[in-house]
Amino acid sequence: MTSDPHPATGAGATLAEVASASLGCALCKLAETRTQVVFGIGRSDADLMFVGEGPGEQEDLKGEPFVGRAGQLLTQLIEGIGLTRDDVYIANVVKCRPPGNRDPHPEEIEACAPWLDRQLELVRPRVIVTLGNFATKLLLSTKDGITKLRGREFGFSRAGHEAMLIPMYHPSAVLRSGGKALAEARADFVHVKRVLARLA
Numbered sequence: 001m002t003s004d005p006h007p008a009t010g011a012g013a014t015l016a017e018v019a020s021a022s023l024g025c026a027l028c029k030l031a032e033t034r035t036q037v038v039f040g041i042g043r044s045d046a047d048l049m050f051v052g053e054g055p056g057e058q059e060d061l062k063g064e065p066f067v068g069r070a071g072q073l074l075t076q077l078i079e080g081i082g083l084t085r086d087d088v089y090i091a092n093v094v095k096c097r098p099p100g101n102r103d104p105h106p107e108e109i110e111a112c113a114p115w116l117d118r119q120l121e122l123v124r125p126r127v128i129v130t131l132g133n134f135a136t137k138l139l140l141s142t143k144d145g146i147t148k149l150r151g152r153e154f155g156f157s158r159a160g161h162e163a164m165l166i167p168m169y170h171p172s173a174v175l176r177s178g179g180k181a182l183a184e185a186r187a188d189f190v191h192v193k194r195v196l197a198r199l200a
């Protein structure tokens with residue numbers, strides 16, 4: 001049996017074309033409850049790309065990743081190393097809001113992954129920061145959790161694209177835990193800044 005090609009595959013050669021093709025995606029059940037697809041935002045040739053889990057309520061309404069409380073913390077952390085949101089690219093593992101902010105299901109992650117693959121292929125960041133377990137497990141093909149992996153650097157290589165991948169706590173987890181987790185997140189951002197300088 002042959003399956004149809006994923007729509008991301010033939011969606012075009014630019015990020016804008018791929019984004020536009022994603023807007024009508026109905027490959028998983030999240031399409032039934034979303035307000036809109038939240039594809040991603042930022043520089044199309046950014047050196048630094050963040051990958052979160054999936055849109056929340058605010059993101060679903062606005063059509064932009066990380067604009068709610070977790071997004072405000074992410075923005076502060078980005079600005080803390082002298083960058084702005086416009087300097088980076090921000091995406092998620094799943095592009096549509098899981099209802100009630102539940103975890104994305106494995107079949108939803110699988111259906112959505114080719115959109116993220118195209119984003120990585122077109123942006124070609126030097127450094128990829130995975131925020132939380134879902135992005136880290138997907139891009140590192142690991143079962144290890146974020147507590148074990150954060151603070152470390154991993155080589156990422158796919159289809160001729162090489163990058164450093166740095167796993168971090170998800171900003172929502174930092175907001176829930178506070179204190180030590182916030183200090184660790186700040187230290188992880190300083191680490192990212194050092195890696196960017198090293199690779200420049």
Ligand code: URA
Nearest residue numbers: 052053054055065066
């Ligand atoms: N959490 C995520 O993982 N992504 C968003 O876009 C917002 C909150």
